Amino acid sequence: MRNELLPDxxxxxxxxxxxxxxxxxxxxxxxxxxxxxxxxxxxxxxxVVVGTLYVQQGKEIAVEKGLEFVGSKLAQLVKxxxxxxxxxxxxxxxWRGGMRSNxxxxxxxxxxxxxxxxxxxxxxxxxxxxxxxxxxxxxxxVGGPTGCxxxxxxxxxxxxxxQVLDIEALANHKGSAFGGLGQATQPTTEQFINDLxxxxxxxxxxxxxxxxxxxxxxxxxxxxxxLFARMRSSKFIYFTIxxxxxxxxxxxxxxxxSTDELIDSFKRIERRMGPxxxxxxxxxLNQGNIEEAIKIAMVYYDKGYNKSYxxxxxxxxxxxxxxxxxxxxxxELRKIIQQxxxx
Numbered sequence: 001m002r003n004e005l006l007p008d009x010x011x012x013x014x015x016x017x018x019x020x021x022x023x024x025x026x027x028x029x030x031x032x033x034x035x036x037x038x039x040x041x042x043x044x045x046x047x048v049v050v051g052t053l054y055v056q057q058g059k060e061i062a063v064e065k066g067l068e069f070v071g072s073k074l075a076q077l078v079k080x081x082x083x084x085x086x087x088x089x090x091x092x093x094x095w096r097g098g099m100r101s102n103x104x105x106x107x108x109x110x111x112x113x114x115x116x117x118x119x120x121x122x123x124x125x126x127x128x129x130x131x132x133x134x135x136x137x138x139x140x141x142v143g144g145p146t147g148c149x150x151x152x153x154x155x156x157x158x159x160x161x162x163q164v165l166d167i168e169a170l171a172n173h174k175g176s177a178f179g180g181l182g183q184a185t186q187p188t189t190e191q192f193i194n195d196l197x198x199x200x201x202x203x204x205x206x207x208x209x210x211x212x213x214x215x216x217x218x219x220x221x222x223x224x225x226x227l228f229a230r231m232r233s234s235k236f237i238y239f240t241i242x243x244x245x246x247x248x249x250x251x252x253x254x255x256x257x258s259t260d261e262l263i264d265s266f267k268r269i270e271r272r273m274g275p276x277x278x279x280x281x282x283x284x285l286n287q288g289n290i291e292e293a294i295k296i297a298m299v300y301y302d303k304g305y306n307k308s309y310x311x312x313x314x315x316x317x318x319x320x321x322x323x324x325x326x327x328x329x330x331x332e333l334r335k336i337i338q339q340x341x342x343x
Contacts (some may be wrong), residue, residue, distance in 0.1 A: 138234070
């Protein structure tokens with residue numbers, strides 16, 4: 001039985017076991033393998049002390065202090081690991097596959113548990129996503145102005161059997177000044193990239209992946225530059241729906257939020273939009289005239305979006321949908337791609 005696994009094998013095999021991350025709670029919170037449990041060998045403060053001693057006084061002194069910290073925790077570590085694993089194999093890692101994970105693996109094996117280690121640790125796992133993005137695969141990018149229902153199109157494509165990467169869902173943000181309304185707290189960029197990694201490992205890279213034409217950032221989350229570059233060089237399908245449908249869709253999505261929340265969002269773009277336009281939008285919102293406020297926002301976002309996609313995306317196809325029917329539009333977009341691929 002192999003007790004040390006490279007990232008690909010580690011992730012694949014761990015589907016039938018449990019992943020335990022022995023880094024500190026702070027390291028885990030910053031970013032971790034999705035589905036992993038945190039069973040820290042050191043607290044945040046203890047890790048700082050050991051690391052400082054290692055640098056200032058050497059490995060031997062640092063190890064002695066580490067043993068001093070963990071000595072009273074060993075029995076509880078075993079109990080917690082048994083509870084978490086519930087008889088399954090434990091897939092264990094720390095930051096670089098060093099002393100923390102090896103020490104805990106020895107302890108758990110001594111207690112009769114089955115343990116496998118991630119070669120190179122969490123750092124190697126992170127690098128494996130970059131390696132994955134360098135493999136050949138095709139992406140189709142869906143673009144269109146604000147309010148045309150790009151997310152619903154992606155969901156409809158998924159229902160049709162296509163592979164879909166929903167970047168906004170993973171980032172908990174819809175990408176505009178209004179994009180954080182009603183959303184959960186955004187993950188760190190590190191965790192966002194891990195979640196993207198997890199999604200990619202569920203794809204068949206021999207088949208295309210559809211996603212929305214996002215910028216480098218979605219809210220405060222940054223895309224890996226390798227993925228962003230791949231998106232920018234992929235086929236870009238631009239679509240839109242009638243303006244009245246867009247207004248109605250935006251009203252339905254954002255009309256549920258309070259006037260104060262909408263005003264705050266407008267004020268975030270005051271410098272770029274212009275104080276006079278923001279003032280007009282605020283007055284309309286205070287009057288309860290959300291539709292006219294939406295029209296002001298649409299002019300601003302359409303201008304910015306058109307400038308962005310013309311400059312940054314390689315337009316492959318365009319489609320004017322007759323109405324707001326995500327399933328029908330998704331079917332048509334897929335047909336357009338299929339026909340172009342057959343040529």
